[in-house]
Amino acid sequence: MNKPSSANAFMLSFLVYSGLLPFLVIFLNIIGVIDVKNAAFEKYLTLFQHLLIFGIPIVFYCLVSKQRLRDIVPHEPLSFKNIVLVIFIALFSIPLMLWVGTITDFFVEDTFSDVVDDMVNGYSTGFIIAAIAVMPGVFEELMFRGVIMTGFKRKGVIKSTLVAALYFGIMHLSLTQLFYAAAVGVILGILVHYSNSIYSSMLAHFVINGVQALWLKLVISTAPEEMLETAEETPFIETFTAATLLLAFTLPVLIALLALYIYINKGKNIDYKYSLTPKKEFVCDLEAGRGSIIDGCFVLTIIFYVLYMTMMTFMGK
Numbered sequence: 001m002n003k004p005s006s007a008n009a010f011m012l013s014f015l016v017y018s019g020l021l022p023f024l025v026i027f028l029n030i031i032g033v034i035d036v037k038n039a040a041f042e043k044y045l046t047l048f049q050h051l052l053i054f055g056i057p058i059v060f061y062c063l064v065s066k067q068r069l070r071d072i073v074p075h076e077p078l079s080f081k082n083i084v085l086v087i088f089i090a091l092f093s094i095p096l097m098l099w100v101g102t103i104t105d106f107f108v109e110d111t112f113s114d115v116v117d118d119m120v121n122g123y124s125t126g127f128i129i130a131a132i133a134v135m136p137g138v139f140e141e142l143m144f145r146g147v148i149m150t151g152f153k154r155k156g157v158i159k160s161t162l163v164a165a166l167y168f169g170i171m172h173l174s175l176t177q178l179f180y181a182a183a184v185g186v187i188l189g190i191l192v193h194y195s196n197s198i199y200s201s202m203l204a205h206f207v208i209n210g211v212q213a214l215w216l217k218l219v220i221s222t223a224p225e226e227m228l229e230t231a232e233e234t235p236f237i238e239t240f241t242a243a244t245l246l247l248a249f250t251l252p253v254l255i256a257l258l259a260l261y262i263y264i265n266k267g268k269n270i271d272y273k274y275s276l277t278p279k280k281e282f283v284c285d286l287e288a289g290r291g292s293i294i295d296g297c298f299v300l301t302i303i304f305y306v307l308y309m310t311m312m313t314f315m316g317k
Contacts, residue, residue, distance in 0.1 A: 002072060006065070007151025008297035011167050014057045014143070015301055019173065019308050021053065046119065047131050054139035061147055073146035076197045085261045086191060086200050090207035092254040093187050095246045097208070100180040102243040106236050108175040120217045128217060133210035137202045144168045144185065145192045145201040155293055161189035163293055170305050173312075184208065190258060194265040 029036045036042065062069055078086070120128055144164050152160035165185030169178040191200040 002065075002067075002150050002153070004152050004155060004293050005295055005297070007148045007163075008293075008295055008301065010057070010061055010151070011148060012297045012301045012304065015170070015304055015308075017057060018053050018171070019304070043123070043127075046123075047127065047135070050135040050139040054143050058139070058142055058147060069142070069146075072150050073142060073198050074150070074192060074196045075199065076195065078195060078197055078199050078203070081264065082195055082197075082200065082261070083203065085257060085264070086203050087207055089187065089191065089254065089257045089261060090204035091211065092250050092257060093184055093204070094208060094211065095243070095250040096254065097180040097184055099243045099247040100183050101176070102236075102240050104176055104179050106240070116213075116216065120213060121220050125214070125217065128213050129210055132213040133206045136209055137206035140168070140171075141188070141198055141201045141205055144171070145188055146198050149189060149192065152293060157193050159293055161186055161193060164189050167301075170301070173305075173308060175309060187258070191261070194262050 025034070025036065028034045034041060058069070062072070065072075116132070119131065123131070144167060148167055149160050149164035152163050155163075165182045165188075168185035168188075169182030172178065172181050188201040188204055191204055192198055
């Protein structure tokens, strides 16, 4: 079942499922089954939402395909040098995300930041790390660099990485996050492809989210109110200039780190049927798997995303 058509069908099913979940929560709240205003319920939902949104579809996929998760997801142990490289790659990916996000914010109102600000300001540091860094790092990577990217493996490194990154951006169901999530998704895909390990993208995802969350909490808790208000009113050209200068210094380092990572792991550009004790080998060739990855489910996924975002935009107005 690990083929492009299955991955596209899984993504479409997941998108419909995740798109309907908020409406299910609203319905259950209306009929009195849950109380979304209850502080305890809100806290546990925030912490375990990734288990609900991603965990259930992943388990369902394994049951339908009659496969174990370890047979789908590449999970070789990471060497110490890879761990160090992944951490630095993650850190130097953040300026790229900020730059892309700055451009996106100019065209689309950023409502996601307000949600994150409220979470960071309202919960303890440990809770924030668990909810924003650990849970997304595990479950989002299992889905996108695990199940979905595995489905496109026969199409080669480039196509499988790009499609998984696109789906990763779409998954956020936010125009604000679409482009920078897709950009970092490419980097995360490269990490997994060349280490043959989902642990590389999990670690990078954890570092990226964790560092940003901790930095935001530090700023909110220590900066004067006037300074925060001034920062929010900073003209776009100033924000964009600062983000561009930061990217100019950090992008060459990021490229060099990725090149070093690929060079060190070039012998691992082999897919060992995703097990720790390899028996079969499958070379992930850049030229492998020529042909289209677009099918009916892929097209429907794009259509669903466009319609959903259009509906949410009008509801927001």
